[in-house]
Every structure is written in structure tokens, then in C-alpha cells.
Amino acid sequence: MTPETLTLNNGPLRFTASAMGTGPLVILIHGFPDTRDTFNAQLPALAEAGFRAVAVSLRGYEPSSQPADGDYRVTSFAADVIAWIDALGETTAHLVGHDWGATIAFAAAALAPDRIASLAVLAVPHPARFAETYLTVPAQQARSAYILEFMSPDADAMIVADNCAYLETLWRKWSPGWSFAEGDIGPMRRAMQQPGVATAALSYYRQAFDAVSDAGKASQALMAGPFAVPTLGLTGEEDGCIAADVFEASMRAADFPGGLRVEQMTGAGHFLHREAPDQVNDQLIRWIRRH
Secondary structure, eight states, X not given: OOOEEEEEEETTEEEEEXXXXXXXXXXXXXXXXXXXXXXXXXXXXXXXXXXXXXXEOOTTSSGGGOOTTOOOOHHHHHHHHHHHHHHTXXXXXXXXXXXXXXXXXXXXXXXXXXXXXXXXXXXXXXXXXXXXXXXXXXXXXXXXXXXXXXXXXXXXXHHHHHHHHHHHHHHHHHSTTOOOOHHHHHHHHHHHTSTTHHHHHHHHHHHHTOOSSHHHHHHHHHHHOOOOSOEEXXXXXXXXXXXXXXXXXXXXXXXXXXXXEXXXXXXXXXXXXXXXXXXXXXXXXXXXXXX
């Protein structure tokens, strides 16, 4: 089964997507540093389970989706998701987000809960609760030190130097038990070296800390929750980016009035859906079918 390639729009921005299957819509949202190819094991599994699975390239990860005003705020990512649902001719969708894609899925659910049937967030927990937990866990502060590096204006060139060697090192730290092949990491290397993509990807981090401007305050509000949409949280036992215990401590039932379930994937790291696709696919399919 070969994925269909689509182009989705939000105003002038054009987003490339890969789609498989027919049925209720499931949108899969990748993270950093990655591409929509990260869901190559999920698309056919969801299609075979009776869903229309669509993995979309994030804002800025290709020249056609780089906004002229350099807007990489959470509010805009959430609006992108709703525009994708509209472009696909649906009223609602289930969302599956990994890493930054998880944060974006949370934001979309906060922005338009009536448009989101369910959430499944992988590797990144409730954004505001994670920020709180981070302050009390020195080991997590060390794991997240790369974010401070991204604030430097030199970081744009640094992350793509030597064929994205820095980003490959992140993959190895974040998923220490995964012996990935060049076929796994190659799409990321190629995407990051396209014009403007490295700057766009780092702008996610740089703009996330704005709590002063009106747009920044609106983004912070979206990430604060609560989240009324039924939510499944999946974390990898060996995640070297956000530790499993930190993930679990940041996912509290009181923040999820629509229902919450949290599961840990044995033997997997940050890229759990790639490392343990059968485990993750089983969790996703059962969750989406319930909702």
C-alpha cells in the first residue's frame, strides 16, 4: 500500500501530506527534529483498521509553508490543524502528535475542542505541567539543556553542519536503544537542509517562551489547558529527552475532564512509535476506536 501525496492549505501556506485509507479522519503531527515520514509504520496500520490516516509536514518544514511574517506561535500551529481538517472535508478529526506535534495537538484541542474527537500524545506531556515539573527535577533540566543552545543565533547553522551531525546526536541520546538506519534519519537530514527549515524549526522554541505579546499570551493560554478532549498519553521507558517519570508526573487526571489514560512503552525511547510500532499502533487503534 503506497501513501497518497496531498497538498493542504491554510491561507497562502501549503503543507505536504501523506494519506492512506478511508474512514474517520486521523491526523498525525510530527515533531522535532523529524518529518512526516516518522509515521510510516502508523499510516498502513491505521488504514487497515478502517481510518483515513493523514501525516502532515509542519509549518516551516518545507519552503511552501514558511510564513512571510515568521510566525511560529502555538496559536498559529493550532489554526493550521483546524485548517487541515477543513481542507480534508471533515468536521472532526482524531489527532496523534509526537514531540512538538503533541504540543500542537494539545493546542488544537484547546482552541477548538468540538473539532477534535480524541488526542493521542507521544513523548511530550501536558505543556504547562511539564514546565512546572521541569523546575523541580534537575535531571530533566540537564536533558532539556539543548533548548538553551537553540536560543543562540548560531544554532541555525550548527544543527545542519556536517550533514546534521548535531541532530543525529540528539536522536541517539533521546532513543539510546534504537539502532536506526540511514533510511530512518535521511528524510530528516534532507528536510532540515532545505532553505529556511532550520530557522523555522528553531523558531518553534524561540517563540514558545514569549509571555509578553498578545500572541504569546494567547499561546501560553492554549498550553495551560484544561483539555476537554479524551487524551491518551504514551511515553517510552527509555526516553532520553523527557523521562518517562517526568511525563507521567505531568499528566494529571484533573487536567483532562474528557478522560485520560497514560501508558509506558517498554524498551522504547523518545521515538517510541518508530521503535515499538506494534505496541504503539495497538494503543492508538484501540483508543481511537473507543472515541
